[in-house]
Amino acid sequence: MLYLNIILAGLLTGAVYALMAFGLSVIYGVIRIVNFAHGEMMVIGMFAAFALYRWLHLDPIAAMPLVAAVLFLAGYALQRSLINRFVTQPEPIQFLLMIALAMVLTSTMLIVFGPNAHNVQLDYAFDSYEVGGLLFDKVRVFAAAGALVGAALLWGFFQFTRTGKAIRACADNNLGAQVVGLDVARLYGITFGLGVACVGAAGSLMLLLVDVQPYLATDYTLLAFIIVILGGLGRIGGALLGGLLVGVSEALSGFFIDPSMKSMFSYGLLILVLLLRPQGLLGRRA
Amino acid sequence: MRLSRGIVALALFFVAMAAAPLFLGDYPLAILILVLFAAYLGQAWNIMMGFAGLLSLGHALYYGLGAYLSAALFAHYGISPWLGMLAGIAAAVATGSAVGALSFRFRVGGVYFALLTIAFSEFTRILFDHLHWFGSSSGLFLPVTGRAGADLVSLRGPTVMFYYLLLAATAAVLLLSRILLDRRIGYYWRAIREDEEAAQASGIDVFRYKLAAVALSAGLTAIAGVFHAFYYNNLYPETIFAMGRSIELMLPAIIGGLGTLFGPILGAFVLVGISEGLTSLTAGLGIDGLKQLLYGLVLGLVVTLQPGGLWPWIALRLGLRGAMR
Numbered sequence: 001m002l003y004l005n006i007i008l009a010g011l012l013t014g015a016v017y018a019l020m021a022f023g024l025s026v027i028y029g030v031i032r033i034v035n036f037a038h039g040e041m042m043v044i045g046m047f048a049a050f051a052l053y054r055w056l057h058l059d060p061i062a063a064m065p066l067v068a069a070v071l072f073l074a075g076y077a078l079q080r081s082l083i084n085r086f087v088t089q090p091e092p093i094q095f096l097l098m099i100a101l102a103m104v105l106t107s108t109m110l111i112v113f114g115p116n117a118h119n120v121q122l123d124y125a126f127d128s129y130e131v132g133g134l135l136f137d138k139v140r141v142f143a144a145a146g147a148l149v150g151a152a153l154l155w156g157f158f159q160f161t162r163t164g165k166a167i168r169a170c171a172d173n174n175l176g177a178q179v180v181g182l183d184v185a186r187l188y189g190i191t192f193g194l195g196v197a198c199v200g201a202a203g204s205l206m207l208l209l210v211d212v213q214p215y216l217a218t219d220y221t222l223l224a225f226i227i228v229i230l231g232g233l234g235r236i237g238g239a240l241l242g243g244l245l246v247g248v249s250e251a252l253s254g255f256f257i258d259p260s261m262k263s264m265f266s267y268g269l270l271i272l273v274l275l276l277r278p279q280g281l282l283g284r285r286a
Numbered sequence: 287m288r289l290s291r292g293i294v295a296l297a298l299f300f301v302a303m304a305a306a307p308l309f310l311g312d313y314p315l316a317i318l319i320l321v322l323f324a325a326y327l328g329q330a331w332n333i334m335m336g337f338a339g340l341l342s343l344g345h346a347l348y349y350g351l352g353a354y355l356s357a358a359l360f361a362h363y364g365i366s367p368w369l370g371m372l373a374g375i376a377a378a379v380a381t382g383s384a385v386g387a388l389s390f391r392f393r394v395g396g397v398y399f400a401l402l403t404i405a406f407s408e409f410t411r412i413l414f415d416h417l418h419w420f421g422s423s424s425g426l427f428l429p430v431t432g433r434a435g436a437d438l439v440s441l442r443g444p445t446v447m448f449y450y451l452l453l454a455a456t457a458a459v460l461l462l463s464r465i466l467l468d469r470r471i472g473y474y475w476r477a478i479r480e481d482e483e484a485a486q487a488s489g490i491d492v493f494r495y496k497l498a499a500v501a502l503s504a505g506l507t508a509i510a511g512v513f514h515a516f517y518y519n520n521l522y523p524e525t526i527f528a529m530g531r532s533i534e535l536m537l538p539a540i541i542g543g544l545g546t547l548f549g550p551i552l553g554a555f556v557l558v559g560i561s562e563g564l565t566s567l568t569a570g571l572g573i574d575g576l577k578q579l580l581y582g583l584v585l586g587l588v589v590t591l592q593p594g595g596l597w598p599w600i601a602l603r604l605g606l607r608g609a610m611r
Contacts, residue, residue, distance in 0.1 A: 034397055082590070089593050091341055091397065096540050096589045099533055103582030110575030214575075218529055222408060225401050233397070260423075264412040267405045274402050278394045 005135050006251050012137070014247020015144035016205045019151055020220065021227035021239040023198030026154070028233050030171040030191045031079075031087060036098035039220030040105035041196050045071060045203020046212040047113055053120045053207075060120060060207045061142055068150070068201040075196025080189045087188070102217065109214040117211035143205040150201045154194065155236060167191050199224075219263070226270045232280025241281055245269070292606050296548075303453055307446045315445050319517070321558045322452035323510060328538030328550030329459045330506035335536070336545030337463075337472065338499035339479030340386075341400040344407030345507050346531040348378035351410075352508025353526055354420050357428055357515035360440065362419070367441045367516055374508040381406075382504030386497045395482075404529065411527035421521070428519040441516035448517045455513070456551070459506060463547055475499060479545075507535075541588055543595025552597050560584050 024038050035041075048067045052058040058066075078101075086094050127138040158164040167187050170177040178184055210216075227246050231238025246266050254262040273281065307315055327349070334340045355377055356370025385406050389399050415423040436443035466472045474495045477485040486492045515521055525531070542553025561581060568577045592599050 028397075034401075082586075085590070086593070090544070091400070092335060092536070092540050092544060093589060093593045095341075095343070095400075096537070097586060100582045100586035100589060103578055104586065107575035107578035107582060111573060111579065115574060222404065222529070225404070229398065229401055258416075260415065261412060264409055267409040267412070270405045271402065271409065274394055274398060274405070275388050275392050278392055278398055 001133055006255050007248055008134060009137065009140060010248035010251030011244055012140035012144040012247070013209060013251065014244035015147040015240075016202050016209070016243075017223065017227055017247055018240045018243025019147040019205070020199050020202035021224045021231075021243050022151055022154060022236060023195040023202070024224045025228045025231075025233060025236060025239045026198065027192055027195035028228070029235070030167055031083075031188050033083065033087065033094050034091075034098070035195065036095055036221060037102035037105060038199055038224045039217040039222070040102045040109075041071070041075075041199045042203045042206070042220040042224075043109060043212065043214060043217045044105060045200035046207045046216075047109055047118075047203075048200065049204035049207045050113075050118050050120065050212055059122065060204045061146055064146055064150070064201050064204040067204045068197040071200030072193040072197035074193075076189045076193035078196075079192035080185065083192065084185055084188060102221070106214050106217050113214065115213060115215070117213040119211040120207055122208070139208040143208045146205045147202060150198065151236075151240065154198060157194070158236070163187070163190060223263070223266070226266050229270055229280055230273050232282045235280060235282045238280050238282040290606075291604075300453075300457055304450075307449055312445050315449055317558060317562055319445065319449055319452060321554045322449070322456050323514070324534075324538045324554035324558060325551040326452060326456045326459055327507060327510050327535045328542065328553055329456070329463060329547075330503055330510065331536045332539040332545065332550055333463060333466075333506070334499050334503040336539060336549075337467070337479065338475040338496055339482075340496060340499060341396075342403045342500075342503070342532075343400045343536075344403030344405075344532050345503075345535050346527045346529070347403070347407035347410050348382060348504040348507040349511040349514070349531065349535065350407075350414070350523070350526040351377045351381060352511025353515040353521055354414065354426065354511075356512040357426055357521055358420055360516075361426065361428055364440075366439055367512055368439070371509060371512045374512055375505045378504040378508035378511075379501045382500045383497055386500035390493050390496055404532070407527055407532060408529065411523050414523040414527060420523075423523060426521045428516065430519050441513075448513060452513060455509065460547060460551070467547075471495060471498065476545075537585075541585075541596060543597035543599075546595065546597045546601075548601075549595050549597035552600070553595070556588075556596065 020038075020042055023041070024035055027033060027035050045067050048070065049058075049060040049063040052063040052066065053060060083097070086097050089097075122139070124138045129136040129138065129141065158168055166177070166182050167190065169180075170182060170184055170187050170191075174184065177187075206212075223246065227242035228239055229242070230245055231240070231242030246269070249265050249269055250262040253265040257265075303318075306318060310318070327345075331342065331345055334342050352371065352374035355374040356367045359365040359370040359373060360367055385403060389395075389402055394402055414420050420426055436447045438447070441447075467476075474485070474490050477488070477490060478492055478495060482492060511526075514526075537557055538550045538553030540553070541556060542549025542551065561577075564577045564580050564584075568580070588596070
């Protein structure tokens with residue numbers, strides 16, 4: 001039963017990881033830019049939710065749509081004004097731009113919020129549901145539910161709206177999309193905005209589970225990479241599968257071996273998958 | 287051979303660098319050491335990315351192997367760092383070849399290859415956190431014997447000794463790159479960088495030459511790791527294998543100009559100059575993170591204005607052609 005509870009906690013955390021990785025996957029899948037500032041954006045989401053909690057006493061779950069909306073606008077503006085110029089540059093140049101952006105974001109958070117860890121105190125923080133002997137932490141359930149709602153909304157957007165379909169067309173055939181008159185620059189802006197909104201929403205939810213401080217960012221960036229590659233870069237279902245896998249792997253190795261070694265197992269998993277199935281578990285060969 | 291302006295300028299540059307310790311105190315010399323570390327490492331990384339088009343984001347792995355192996359052999363058995371360096375190079379070449387061989391065999395390319403290099407280096411970082419022979423996360427320390435006499439055999443000596451070692455290494459890696467670019471292998475690398483399929487179709491053994499680039503770059507990076515270990519005397523997995531080190535290590539080459547010979551040197555001066563300038567600028571203000579913020583802004587500005595790097599832009603204006611660019 002203990003094992004099942006650990007796996008369950010891992011799965012619920014993994015759902016939030018999945019929403020975070022979704023953002024990375026969407027941006028790479030369409031714009032072909034690897035967002036090396038992804039973890040920084042995650043931490044911005046966490047701090048935004050924390051600020052709303054401290055000043056307006058808003059529950060991070062309630063803050064999630066607000067944070068996502070603000071980050072969507074910021075992401076859209078960032079892509080249109082700066083990142084769009086780098087779409088055709090070689091990878092190392094894009095990488096350098098995103099690293100510079102990451103430095104600016106982390107140090108801004110450091111200046112505004114300081115180096116110490118912050119958390120939210122919720123009155124249901126230690127509650128849990130018991131179903132058939134399984135313990136569901138209330139915060140984890142809420143966070144996972146929020147993540148799944150966010151992911152479902154995004155999936156619905158890409159599946160059913162005209163703009164979503166147009167973005168998928170850009171991803172499938174950029175030249176073709178331009179030929180039929182799609183405004184690719186605008187669609188890229190929306191895509192980047194959505195990716196940032198996703199990771200921001202995941203950040204608000206993550207604040208339910210962990211304390212926030214600026215230096216978390218690099219770990220989240222790397223974690224998001226692991227997840228999307230496990231599942232397959234640019235595949236939305238892949239991010240979900242990867243997120244759950246990493247959540248469970250972290251929970252199990254953290255419990256049975258050593259919490260400080262949990263990410264080593266995630267990297268080991270990543271190396272295995274990259275070598276045996278480089279397109280990811282759900283990915284298709286290019 | 288006709289002496290071009292470029293060669294004369296380069297000779298003057300190295301003469302000036304060699305004479306610098308006569309006029310500079312220990313502190314400016316220590317900053318020049320940072321420049322040389324950056325220039326050397328930038329060029330070593332550039333062999334992979336700039337010449338063969340292989341993006342490695344995990345070079346801290348090879349740096350750390352060189353640093354840790356030589357330091358541990360010296361600390362535990364008193365083995366000379368030069369022998370330790372051979373062990374470090376061997377380990378880095380073997381690891382680099384393994385990473386390369388696995389990736390190229392399984393056709394892991396582009397972004398996936400870059401992320402795989404991060405995975406290997408982060409995996410190793412956490413592994414070293416738990417290896418007691420290497421001091422685990424509490425660090426590995428070398429006995430400090432004072433900086434009076436220069437003992438070249440066990441690399442115990444004053445700042446100026448390390449300065450000359452690094453200057454020699456930087457000159458050597460520049461010369462090596464120059465020679466390799468003129469040879470068959472240099473042309474093969476650039477052919478692979480520009481169009482791998484076309485290179486393959488023209489009969490180039492792509493697998494072998496890509497592997498050679500990784501192995502050479504890894505081995506050269508390990509040498510700098512050895513100097514780091516014996517210059518700083520303390521090693522922690524958190525700093526040696528850090529993702530941040532891999533990033534720092536490639537910045538001179540990207541800022542200076544990918545695939546150029548002098549780009550990494552120029553990039554090293556510019557980056558260390560910016561960094562030191564910002565340190566003194568922000569030192570009195572006592573705002574944590576301000577230096578990092580300004581550094582990020584300057585980096586972003588440089589890459590937005592000169593995405594192709596600073597050296598090609600300068601070389602064009604100096605009227606340098608061909609080999610000097």
